[in-house]
Amino acid sequence: MTGNSEIFKLLGQKSPYKRKRRVRFDFMKNRRKVNGSHDGFQSPEYEIPLPKFKIPQNLKRIFVKSEPDALLTSELKDLRLDSINYENFFNTLLFAEEYQMINDIMLYDQEGVEMKKRDRFFILHVPGLAEKRPSVIVGDHVFVVKCGEDEREKAYQGFIHHVEEMSITIKFPKVFSSVYSSNTRFNVRYTFNRLPMRRMHNALKCADIIERLFPSNEARTHCNIDKIMQKNSFETINKTIENNIYQMRAVVLIKQELYHPAPFIVFGPPGTGKSVTIVEAMKQLLNEEKGNVKILVCAPSNSAADILLKKLSTTLLPDKVARINAACRDIENVYTDEGLRRYCKDLDLKSFENHKIIVSTCATAGSIHALGGGKRYTHIFIDEAGQAMEPEVMTALQNASKETKIILAGDPRQLGPIVNSSIAKRLGLGKSLIERLVNMENGPYDFSETCNYGVKLRMNYRSHQEILRVPNELFYENELKACGDKSITHSLVNSSALHKKNYPIKFVSVYGQDLREGHSPSWFNIEEAAEILKIVQELVEKDNVRKEDIGIITPYCKQVEKIKTLMEDNNFEGLDIGTVENFQGRERLVIIISTVRSTPKNLEHDGKFRLGFLNEPKRFCVAVTRARAFMAVVGNPNLLFSDEYWKRWLKEVNIRGGYVGEPFPKETDDGEEQQ
Known part of the structure; x- marks a missing residue:
């Protein structure tokens, strides 16, 4: 197995994190646009016309305010959901969502980037794409402007044909070839596809x-x-x-x-x-x-x-x-x-x-x-x-x-x-x-x-009763009954990877460092990845667990990337590694969770983008209900203790003998964790 020094060398920061600089000027202003062709995305002929549903100006003036001030305006403070006010209520909320999405996607304008040509298409590298920052799908379009050109020059529209974890494939109009060369740099403007919003507005009638x-x-x-x-x-x-x-x-x-x-x-x-x-x-x-x-x-x-x-x-x-x-x-x-x-x-x-x-x-x-x-x-x-x-x-x-x-x-x-x-x-x-x-x-x-x-x-066919215990109590009024095939749900109760035999849950206390690298906004934790490797090795080599029966869940795409790299480097290909959203509706015999976070000051960032596990009870519920026979969690207990759901889960695991590592967090008389 790779030693810790080799792991840090393999997974360490490729370059220091440098926040992506927002484009300082509106490079699309006064540009003449050269429209691309929606080639390959032929739309059917619709019988029922679809209105534009543009955001009303009075609502735009409200949405530009901060949340508390906006909610105090007459248009919003009296909004109520009922059958009479239904259309107006959801129209207003959808306009607010669209306004935010338009502003959010402009944060991802790219300045001075190169593209690679591949046949009739162009490949653009997009940091943060895996975490939907920006959120783009096939059929969306972008505009690109050649760097250094004056305002009389054109903006070329290109349609997205393929989306990968870190890049998009774009097709531009033929005339774009006259301004492209392999070392030409462009400014890129992402756009918001309004069609789904318009369909929702229309449905409210x-x-x-x-x-x-x-x-x-x-x-x-x-x-x-x-x-x-x-x-x-x-x-x-x-x-x-x-x-x-x-x-x-x-x-x-x-x-x-x-x-x-x-x-x-x-x-x-x-x-x-x-x-x-x-x-x-x-x-x-x-x-x-x-x-x-x-x-x-x-x-x-x-x-x-x-x-x-x-x-x-x-x-x-x-x-x-x-x-x-x-x-x-x-x-x-x-x-x-x-x-x-x-x-x-x-x-x-x-x-x-x-x-x-x-x-x-x-x-x-x-x-x-x-x-x-x-x-x-x-x-x-x-x-x-x-x-x-x-x-x-x-x-x-x-x-x-x-x-x-x-x-x-x-x-x-x-x-x-x-x-x-x-x-x-x-x-x-x-x-x-x-x-x-x-x-x-x-x-x-x-x-x-x-x-x-x-x-x-109420009959749960997936999980060992101990894996089900806490989420059943916290979310399902203790009504779920563990009815799974015991030859599966109890198959790993004697696993060498467990801290206590016959208890299929293990928490490994790890005080690692949460890091970022390059221009990627996503987080990773090398110490947690190293601990996960140890667990996987024990399960595969000592307990003969098939690699495809192991799932690894983490809230950050960069941690997904790092864990995949580490597993492949140690010949553990074939494991299912992804975010919580990837795992909703799915299950694995073994689930290992990397919580990543170790720095309290970064939690506000998570809250803004709905990332991480803390203060996200539904994400917690999904993560801890995927395992059938074995669940391990690797993380910082002091940080997790600040969340009531993780706190309840950690206490249960500690009482039943599944906690291993640094001392269990202590509470003061008022229930707060002692630092």
Whole structure:
């Protein structure tokens, strides 16, 4: 194994961190623009026009103020969310978010950079891209201006064709070649793609759907679920749910439609089979064919939508299921499995109008509506609904008629939607629809034994009961039951990598240094990476754990990069290493967490960009619920002790004998940690 000195040499700062200097002048001012071609991203012809929804000037004047002052203005201080004020409420929040995103992306203007030519394309290195700073996707565009030119010269528009961790691939108009050479330097302006925002604004006009998102207390009814299940027995398609009363209840209640017109909620904590449940419900609806069943199933991300497609494709052929992707998505490269590629259809009504189940992202569902394909669905399912902003879910729900049944599946206790504007966040844009409904005071979603509006899944098939213990207490009212296969969940209780046998959790106290390098804003911690290498070596070489069964989670992309480098240098390729967001919805036999942070003064930076683990309970919840049989955390206990969730977790691990390293933090009489 590599010694510590070799590790520091391998992973140490390549160059001192130097904060990227903001471009000092507006190099786009008065420029004549040469527009690029959206070549390769041909948009369909939409039947329903989409308004511009530009930010009103009076709101711009408010958003430029600091958060406290802005929230005191008459336009914002009286904003309330209800069915009457719904459109105005979310329009205002979306305008605040857009204003912030426009300003944020201008922070990443680049000055004096070179590009490499590759065939018809140009490669631009972008520090911070892996952490979405700037946030760009395929189909977005940039403007570049040759350095040193006067204001009479042109700005060239280029469209992004590929995004990697540290670079983007751009295509410019042919005339750009006349100003390019390998040593020419350019200023780069990133732009904000307004199309998703415009689709969300447009979706807020669906008044008949909005009423249904505020179920009244009078609508709250209860039923005898046992009797309903006896009368509506059915043969399961997925036999694994037969002995799970909660999954069976959810399927029966979705079929019975007693919840309508309110949405039905499948509250799916980690490892409880949420997606399996709604896929079974969809297949059962098709089997029954009450009327002309037609289902739209959406998720906030392409990865979540693709998981649904895989589950549906196990028993349903491509003539029944269609996966609709955005026009800019490269189907050939995304779907390496030719079997799944057969389900993909063009964004054209004729190509999928006869299919029974349509799978798409929420955003693409807005395009389906614009094609004139809405109002024909008997059911709309939204999976991972907790990760979407409410207006984002509305882009899918605008396809509903008054008769359409709405089913939301997700976990409001895990990571929610990402919101950049502090104003929009304070006013509630970061709260998903499923979270709002679940937390509605005196609402119908009590998830009791007789509730017909939703089911909370309670049988966890993923984790050893000790791994589940603290998150179950902190987030799930101790209702989760560890029901996993013990040959898996208990397979590492005697691991040599554990501090205490029969207790599958280990915390290693490491007082490392959090560092940055070059112009990258991301953090890393070499001492923690070295400790993780020791754990991996023990698991692989002494316990015969397969490398692909090990996941390593850290909140910073630079730490991901450093750990990957270290593992590859020690012949441990194949480990799954990524951020918390990468791991949401996933699991591994072994999970090792690197918390990275060791310097209290840097925590304010994390809070601003929603990075790190501290004061992020949902990120904590995701991280500590991924492991099946073994979980190790490496970090600075004194810093973690400042967070109530980590503090509770650390105390539990210490009591049960899983804490190793520097002395456990002491508390004063008032509960504060002693320095």
